Amino acid sequence: MREDRRQLRRNETVREILDTALEVMAEEGVAGLSMAETARRMGMRPPSLYQYFPSKTAIYDALFERGMRETVGVLEPYRAELSRDPRGALLAGQQATVAWAMAHPVLAQLLYWRPVPGFEPTPRAFEPAVRQLELLRAALRAAVHAGQLSPAGADEDGVALYTSLTAGVISQQLANEPSAPVQEGRFTRLTPTAVDMFFHFYAPEESESDDSDLRGRRTPAAD
Amino acid sequence: MREDRRQLRRNETVREILDTALEVMAEEGVAGLSMAETARRMGMRPPSLYQYFPSKTAIYDALFERGMRETVGVLEPYRAELSRDPRGALLAGQQATVAWAMAHPVLAQLLYWRPVPGFEPTPRAFEPAVRQLELLRAALRAAVHAGQLSPAGADEDGVALYTSLTAGVISQQLANEPSAPVQEGRFTRLTPTAVDMFFHFYAPEESESDDSDLRGRRTPAAD
DNA sequence: GTCTATAGCTGGATAGAC
DNA sequence: GTCTATCCAGCTATAGAC
Numbered sequence: 001m002r003e004d005r006r007q008l009r010r011n012e013t014v015r016e017i018l019d020t021a022l023e024v025m026a027e028e029g030v031a032g033l034s035m036a037e038t039a040r041r042m043g044m045r046p047p048s049l050y051q052y053f054p055s056k057t058a059i060y061d062a063l064f065e066r067g068m069r070e071t072v073g074v075l076e077p078y079r080a081e082l083s084r085d086p087r088g089a090l091l092a093g094q095q096a097t098v099a100w101a102m103a104h105p106v107l108a109q110l111l112y113w114r115p116v117p118g119f120e121p122t123p124r125a126f127e128p129a130v131r132q133l134e135l136l137r138a139a140l141r142a143a144v145h146a147g148q149l150s151p152a153g154a155d156e157d158g159v160a161l162y163t164s165l166t167a168g169v170i171s172q173q174l175a176n177e178p179s180a181p182v183q184e185g186r187f188t189r190l191t192p193t194a195v196d197m198f199f200h201f202y203a204p205e206e207s208e209s210d211d212s213d214l215r216g217r218r219t220p221a222a223d
Numbered sequence: 224m225r226e227d228r229r230q231l232r233r234n235e236t237v238r239e240i241l242d243t244a245l246e247v248m249a250e251e252g253v254a255g256l257s258m259a260e261t262a263r264r265m266g267m268r269p270p271s272l273y274q275y276f277p278s279k280t281a282i283y284d285a286l287f288e289r290g291m292r293e294t295v296g297v298l299e300p301y302r303a304e305l306s307r308d309p310r311g312a313l314l315a316g317q318q319a320t321v322a323w324a325m326a327h328p329v330l331a332q333l334l335y336w337r338p339v340p341g342f343e344p345t346p347r348a349f350e351p352a353v354r355q356l357e358l359l360r361a362a363l364r365a366a367v368h369a370g371q372l373s374p375a376g377a378d379e380d381g382v383a384l385y386t387s388l389t390a391g392v393i394s395q396q397l398a399n400e401p402s403a404p405v406q407e408g409r410f411t412r413l414t415p416t417a418v419d420m421f422f423h424f425y426a427p428e429e430s431e432s433d434d435s436d437l438r439g440r441r442t443p444a445a446d
Numbered sequence: 447g448t449c450t451a452t453a454g455c456t457g458g459a460t461a462g463a464c
Numbered sequence: 465g466t467c468t469a470t471c472c473a474g475c476t477a478t479a480g481a482c
Contacts, residue, residue, distance in 0.1 A: 010465095028340050029254070029338075029339065029340025029341070030338070031252070031254035031255075031338060031339075031340060032254075032340040034456080034457070034458090035457080035458065035459085036456075036457065036458080037456095037457095044466080044467095045466075045467060045468080046457090046458080046459085047459080047460075047461095047466080047467075047468090047469095048465070048466055048467075050458095050459070050460085051465060051466080054459095055458085055459085056458070056459095109336070109337075112394065112398060113332075113336045113338065113394065113397075113398055114332075114397070114398050115252075115253070115254060115336065115338040116252065116254075117251050117252025117254060117255040118252070156409075157413055157416065160395070160409050160410055160413060161413050161416060161417065161420070163395060164388070164391035164392050164394075164395050164410055164413065164417070165387070165388070165391055166391070167390075167391045167394045167395045167398075168387035168388055168389070168390045168391020168392070168394065169387050169391070171335065171336065171387075171390045171391065171394045172383070172386060172387050172390045174336075174337070175335060175336055175337050175390075178337075186379075186383050187383055187387055190380055190383060190384050190387070193380065193384060194384065194387070196424070197384070197420055197421070197424040198420070200420075200423060200424050201419070201420040201423050201424065233447095257474085257475070257476090258475080258476065258477085259474080259475065259476080260475095267448080267449095268448075268449060268450080269475090269476080269477085270448080270449075270450085270451095270477075270478075270479095271447075271448055271449075273476090273477070273478085274447065274448080277477095278476080278477085279475095279476075
């Protein structure tokens, strides 16, 4: 299974192609990626790219997978804290995710929106997304277990609502104020507030309080 | 200022061009709009389009403006209810907005995301967005006045958080499950829950409760 | 107002030499 | 593994006849 020199060099080139493609997308838009332009910037002729990627879609797919792996990787450092303080870990993870998205707006758009006409990620590229969702659900369950969250906060709706909060803050910031620093962005700076709002809504019932039945209910009757 | 027959016919053609462009975008992606294809579908030759729009960007801009006007228009029916029950009006408006976005995914993407490389809306096209934001702020202020919301819910952060909720639900649904009915979508069906969560977080202080200082605060110290 | 014709360009992708 | 050469297609946009 050893990677010999040839293979190493090849992987380096693959990485360089993806990096260059990201540069092109940053300037021309996510949907504006061009194989020819990518090749030119690398000092290559366009046909040579096809030795590494069989099509433009393949490049998008590789970038999608890279982005997904990176967002999952961003959460890794906070897994350890999950057993001590799940809520703290969730907030830290949320802030790290939002910060990553602002630092990598092109990848974030590829992941959170669907800006490229013909492109659908392959199952292989999508797999990290599944793991990320499982990780989030596990974290929310840990918060329930620690008495920081009502059980409804970790069920299907709770998870969906939490991901909507993430997507909402990131989408608004990217669409309206893409180059603001995370701490100052009109939307990204509200990340802790959003997490608070979530935990407040799904606050666990306190036995000594008598209006607790109003909180953390699964789906309030509000039609 | 009368619109004679010639002008009327022209405006009809303009509308037809925009409708056809939307069809093309629905099939080819928002960034996949083609002047030539639009013309062909109308039984025209491509150059004739330039009698109505000087460039592709002009079509995007007209569509952006149309979309903005429509989303504002969707809220119109609920203005009357603002004085009676602001919270009810906000919820109804939110549901109408989400339903509109799902019924017009192409326009919604153009408004909520930035999927088209070179395109930035002109101030003229953007103007309805400003009105929409003012309307939202007025609605939130009405809720404060009616004792349904703490003052912090209508300040700058509250407005930004509310729009993030809207954008989050719509983004997640469009990206992950675009063709689900609003009532059944994993994310869109949580619209009432999201609004509840917002109002719960910014609940007005109740004088007889003694833990009220924990709710509705502007920006909780949670770093 | 609509057309033909066309300029001018860029793109994705392949064949086959080196 | 990289190249030259090339195919073929598509596009935006303009000039100028009808």
